[in-house]
Amino acid sequence: MSIEAFIRNVEEEFDDLKPGILKPESTFRDALEWNSINALIMIAMVKNEYDYTITADDLVKSKTIQDIYNIITSRVKE
Amino acid sequence: MALFSIPNFRIAGISACVPQNEERNADYSWITQKEREQLIKTVGVESKRVVSKGTTTSDLCYKAALGLLNELKWEREEIHLLMFISQTRDFMIPATSGILQDRLGLPKSTISIDINQGCSGFVYGLSVMGSLMNTTGIQKGLMLVGDISSLNASYRDKSTHPLFGDAGTATALELSPEAPLLYFNLQGDGSGHEAIIIPDGGFRNLLSKESFNYKKYGDGIHRNQLHIALDGIEVFNFSLREVVPNIKGLLKYTGKELSDIDFVVLHQANRLINETLRKMLKLEPFKTPYSIQKYGNTSSASVPLTMVSELGEQLRDKTLQLLLSAFGIGLSWGSVILQTGGIICPPVIEYEKP
Numbered sequence: 257m258s259i260e261a262f263i264r265n266v267e268e269e270f271d272d273l274k275p276g277i278l279k280p281e282s283t284f285r286d287a288l289e290w291n292s293i294n295a296l297i298m299i300a301m302v303k304n305e306y307d308y309t310i311t312a313d314d315l316v317k318s319k320t321i322q323d324i325y326n327i328i329t330s331r332v333k334e
Numbered sequence: 335m336a337l338f339s340i341p342n343f344r345i346a347g348i349s350a351c352v353p354q355n356e357e358r359n360a361d362y363s364w365i366t367q368k369e370r371e372q373l374i375k376t377v378g379v380e381s382k383r384v385v386s387k388g389t390t391t392s393d394l395c396y397k398a399a400l401g402l403l404n405e406l407k408w409e410r411e412e413i414h415l416l417m418f419i420s421q422t423r424d425f426m427i428p429a430t431s432g433i434l435q436d437r438l439g440l441p442k443s444t445i446s447i448d449i450n451q452g453c454s455g456f457v458y459g460l461s462v463m464g465s466l467m468n469t470t471g472i473q474k475g476l477m478l479v480g481d482i483s484s485l486n487a488s489y490r491d492k493s494t495h496p497l498f499g500d501a502g503t504a505t506a507l508e509l510s511p512e513a514p515l516l517y518f519n520l521q522g523d524g525s526g527h528e529a530i531i532i533p534d535g536g537f538r539n540l541l542s543k544e545s546f547n548y549k550k551y552g553d554g555i556h557r558n559q560l561h562i563a564l565d566g567i568e569v570f571n572f573s574l575r576e577v578v579p580n581i582k583g584l585l586k587y588t589g590k591e592l593s594d595i596d597f598v599v600l601h602q603a604n605r606l607i608n609e610t611l612r613k614m615l616k617l618e619p620f621k622t623p624y625s626i627q628k629y630g631n632t633s634s635a636s637v638p639l640t641m642v643s644e645l646g647e648q649l650r651d652k653t654l655q656l657l658l659s660a661f662g663i664g665l666s667w668g669s670v671i672l673q674t675g676g677i678i679c680p681p682v683i684e685y686e687k688p
Contacts, residue, residue, distance in 0.1 A: 291369075291553065291554075292493060292552070292566050292567070293372055293373065293376050293377070295566070295567055296376065296566060296567070296570050296604075296606050296607075297376060297606065299567070299570055299571070299574070300570075300606050300607075300609070300610045303574050303610055303614070304610060304613050304614075309571050309574050309575060310571075311567075311571060312565075312567045312568065312571070315567070
């Protein structure tokens, strides 16, 4: 999986997000107008696409899209 | 894992009762229009039924039971077991099951028991009813399951108020020597008891003046210590972690495949959780019926309410292989595989305040 593919998956889930705006360095809480439902949407997408369950702790530790991507790739490899 | 089977035991009838009063989430003015749209789309609750003041779970269950007994043509004297499963009882004490025994006109020889169980209550309850009836030889029993969680939720808490609806159900169970086995897989993990909790008003945290103080726990999440608190991410992660392995463990135990099952009736937690579980199980959409859009998350009532509202006709006319799976507060979760055939199932009943 690539970060580009990950971003495309995120874009598909969040209707208001125009393609091309989200970058690896984007702060997801700002870019996605983060709320608790968005957290669930992100968790569901990652579970479906990458078979990893993002925890509350993972989200606390993450700021950018790249941070979340890194967590997923490190866990999926294990 | 608690994997086991119960023989000689079948569902004879099932009914559900919801309050007449409907609340639409499009009208939930505590959050913005945009938030409402996202909520309805993701959580899946368009409207729900809520009780008016003074109506209890036992009222809804009573009405459901009357509707069922009328069609079943069971004599009151034949019923020797009544179980009430709920987390919204009539009084702190005494238990509600005894009140229902009297109100329904059941004999004094009826065993009446309350069980405090939420989302997983219907599945757990079937196992207790089946075990007890088999050991006692009681031929006919009533299991009344429901909740009025709307009263537990703070209006100013967007994580709970728009989610919960109210419903009561009644299930008639009987011993039947030719009935196929029911297979269960029941599990629990009390380390997660804080994931869904009303902190005050029990005996750990006695009711106090401070119990009524509102606090802000997040954007749009204001509640006091007597309201239900729901940790959405914890519950979501728990559901994704535990439900599918529980179902697969049960299938392995029984030697059945998901393709042998006509419908998988999931607890109506929220649409996103249930859709994710459905995809993990690789099930086609028609195999997991939904009632959450009409009734919200009705806690313990959600599995039987979904059966009545979405599968009623088929339950009446056909033989079905069902897998019921329920999960939530406790944390507690479990699944059952059972065959139903020709059961009495009146359409969903509406409760009007007398």
